[in-house]
Amino acid sequence: MADKFDVIVIGAGPGGYIxxxxxxxxxxxxxxxxxxxxxxxxxxxxxxxxxxxxxxxxALLEASHKFVExxxxxxxxxxxxxxxxxxxxxxxxxxxxxxxxxxxxIAGLFKANGVTAIEGTGKVVSSTQVEVTDKAGKATTYDADxxxxxxxxxxxxxxxxxxxxxxxxxxxxxxELQETPKRLGVIGAGIIGLELGSVWNRLGSEVTMLExxxxxxxxxxxxxxxxxxxxxxxxxxxxxxxARVTGSExxxxxxxxxxxxxxxxxxxxxxxxxxxxGRKPYTxxxxxxxxxxxxxxxxxxxxxxxxxxxVPNVYAIGDCVRGQMLAHKxxxxxxxxxxxxxxxxAEMNYDAIPSVIYTFPExxxxxxxxxxxxxxxxxxxxxxxxxxxxxxxxxxxATEGMAKIIADAETxxxxxxxxxxxxxxxxxxxxVIALEFGSSAEDLALTCYAHPTMSEAVHEAALAVEGHAxxxxxxxxx
Numbered sequence: 403m404a405d406k407f408d409v410i411v412i413g414a415g416p417g418g419y420i421x422x423x424x425x426x427x428x429x430x431x432x433x434x435x436x437x438x439x440x441x442x443x444x445x446x447x448x449x450x451x452x453x454x455x456x457x458x459x460x461a462l463l464e465a466s467h468k469f470v471e472x473x474x475x476x477x478x479x480x481x482x483x484x485x486x487x488x489x490x491x492x493x494x495x496x497x498x499x500x501x502x503x504x505x506x507x508i509a510g511l512f513k514a515n516g517v518t519a520i521e522g523t524g525k526v527v528s529s530t531q532v533e534v535t536d537k538a539g540k541a542t543t544y545d546a547d548x549x550x551x552x553x554x555x556x557x558x559x560x561x562x563x564x565x566x567x568x569x570x571x572x573x574x575x576x577x578e579l580q581e582t583p584k585r586l587g588v589i590g591a592g593i594i595g596l597e598l599g600s601v602w603n604r605l606g607s608e609v610t611m612l613e614x615x616x617x618x619x620x621x622x623x624x625x626x627x628x629x630x631x632x633x634x635x636x637x638x639x640x641x642x643x644x645a646r647v648t649g650s651e652x653x654x655x656x657x658x659x660x661x662x663x664x665x666x667x668x669x670x671x672x673x674x675x676x677x678x679x680g681r682k683p684y685t686x687x688x689x690x691x692x693x694x695x696x697x698x699x700x701x702x703x704x705x706x707x708x709x710x711x712x713v714p715n716v717y718a719i720g721d722c723v724r725g726q727m728l729a730h731k732x733x734x735x736x737x738x739x740x741x742x743x744x745x746x747x748a749e750m751n752y753d754a755i756p757s758v759i760y761t762f763p764e765x766x767x768x769x770x771x772x773x774x775x776x777x778x779x780x781x782x783x784x785x786x787x788x789x790x791x792x793x794x795x796x797x798x799x800a801t802e803g804m805a806k807i808i809a810d811a812e813t814x815x816x817x818x819x820x821x822x823x824x825x826x827x828x829x830x831x832x833x834v835i836a837l838e839f840g841s842s843a844e845d846l847a848l849t850c851y852a853h854p855t856m857s858e859a860v861h862e863a864a865l866a867v868e869g870h871a872x873x874x875x876x877x878x879x880x
Contacts (some may be wrong), residue, residue: 405518405789407433409743410532410546412524412688414438415449416719417455419508419517419554424573426515428744432518435524435534435542440505445521449554451729453501454574456482459597460760461497462577462842466604466788467762488605497577499754504695520544526551528688529713535765538682543659548743552736554687555681563589563650563677570650571655573598576676577619580796582606587659587672593759596634598676600761603638610670611662614679616696621757622804623771623820625786625806629764650675653835683722684734694721708749709739717743731755754837763803765828769818769837772808785843785866787859789823791874794854800824805859807833809867811858813838814842825856832860843867 407430411422414436414787422434430667438453440446446453461865466488473486522534522542526549535541557564557572565572571579577596582605588595602608616643621628635641645668647661657675661668683701696704696712703718705711717739720732734750741748759765775782786806790794801821809816819833836846846864851857862871869876 403432404542404544406545407431407518407545409548409550409740409787410435410520410524410530410544410717411432411550411552412526413449413552413554413720413734414447414508414519415512415552415720416451417554417732417736418449418550419447419512420733420739421550421552421657421719422517423511423515424737424740424744427516428746430740430744432517433520433546434512434518435522435532437521437523437537440522440538441649443486444521446505447490447512447519450507450556452504454510454577456729457504458497458577459573459594460503461500461599462596462601462761463491463760465493465496465603470604475799484486488582490579490605494578494580498725502802506581509647511858523687524553525688525690526695528693529716533690534787535572550736550739550743550763550782551711551716552720552724552732553684553722554732556684558680560589560647560677560679562648563659564679565674566652566657568572569652570675570677573676573678576602576678579674583672583674585672585674586610587612587657587670587675589659589675589677590645591615591643591679592678593757594678595676596761598757599639600634600637600880601830609638609639610672611642612647612659613641614641614646616644618643619765622765622767623806623818624773624821626767626771627763628802630759630763631848632759633763633822643878674712681721683729688722690755708753709735709754710826723754726755726757728757729754751838754834756827756830756834758830760827763800763823764776764826765822766826767818767820767829768848769816770808770819771818775808775817780817782808782817783811783814783867784808785863785868785871787862787866787871787874789856789859791862792854792856792859794856794858795824797854798824798856800856805829805848805863807860807863807867809843814844816841816843816846819860821860823856823859829857832857 411418411434417423438446446596522536586607588599589610601758618631649660660832694713719735721727733751755770790801795801804818808818851861865871
């Protein structure tokens with residue numbers, strides 16, 4: 403008879419492993435099921451984010467940005483670096499080392515907290531049972547008082563452009579390229595596409611991005627999206643909107659892509675092609691028929707605000723449920739669910755989840771944007787401040803971008819914060835805290851910020867909401 407647990411978590415990504423650790427910290431007997439087997443034939447923890455997503459992509463973004471700085475920007479600072487080159491294989495090896503260190507770190511955390519790691523593919527077979535099939539095909543059924551499904555997501559594939567090993571790759575394959583392609587195509591100009599396109603653009607690829615949507619980053623505040631598009635175009639990214647890919651064909655060492663735009667049928671040739679048109683929930687085969695867990699037409703597991711499924715004591719979190727596909731959202735859901743299972747009261751504020759695009763400059767936002775406020779009939783007032791007027795930004799040689807705050811016109815409550823600029827991903831935490839605590843724009847305006855810092859742009863944007871910015875000329879209020 404297999405061990406019985408208070409809670410079994412299916413999936414060891416940023417939602418699953420954190421939920422299992424939290425459950426163990428709450429005094430529960432916890433297990434986490436994971437099927438990922440690495441090159442060394444060992445169990446790999448951390449999921450997509452740690453292994454082939456958030457972490458490795460940031461390692462490549464950081465390395466490629468430093469390369470661009472050394473090659474093109476150090477001279478402005480008085481640093482003569484000479485002929486700077488990039489060893490792509492060494493960059494990839496460093497990325498792999500970081501990933502290995504972190505996955506090993508999770509294994510250590512499991513041991514320290516008493517979480518049992520179970521290797522295999524997990525399937526919910528009843529409200530209190532999980533069947534785990536190991537790599538040898540042996541199935542074992544585990545009993546649990548509670549089950550948390552954290553199976554994550556996988557890249558969306560498009561029929562018109564099937565993957566071809568080494569030539570047409572998804573986001574995972576794009577993180578494994580061992581040399582810089584001369585001509586790189588990217589299908590999809592969303593967050594993943596922009597980050598991957600930026601990496602290889604910095605390393606010398608001619609990057610063309612084909613985006614089917616008519617608007618650039620429609621989920622981002624209009625002013626911020628416009629500024630971001632301008633800056634990325636300046637860096638050399640060729641972003642083509644309203645470009646709907648109709649097919650691709652590998653011909654020798656080239657990939658020919660066909661697409662349609664406002665001018666009609668088009669054809670373009672690349673050396674490599676990355677397909678990143680989004681992700682879909684990984685729920686197929688995770689729940690046995692007849693269990694009663696409801697899924698929608700797109701494969702997402704139906705849950706309430708506290709991640710309860712339609713079956714008592716069965717929860718689902720992260721990319722396989724509604725909401726943003728973000729690692730930190732999954733993590734917080736995992737903590738919330740573990741606390742609820744342990745008998746505590748817990749909830750999430752889904753209105754205060756930040757999003758970041760790790761291009762340079764970074765793009766970050768939290769809360770609503772102007773177009774959303776208008777659509778909802780909310781009257782707002784806004785304040786913006788350009789980094790071009792920031793002393794620290796000048797010192798950093800990073801004057802591109804701006805900070806923007808959206809506040810309720812009547813109550814002054816902060817409804818959204820939007821930033822494009824260096825370290826935007828760090829600064830957006832101020833907006834998250836403001837939303838979490840119901841701050842007003844005046845609260846931020848009355849806060850003492852350290853000088854000189856990039857965050858002073860947030861302070862000035864808050865002051866600008868009422869036309870009181872100090873370090874720029876204010877717009878006249880109507």
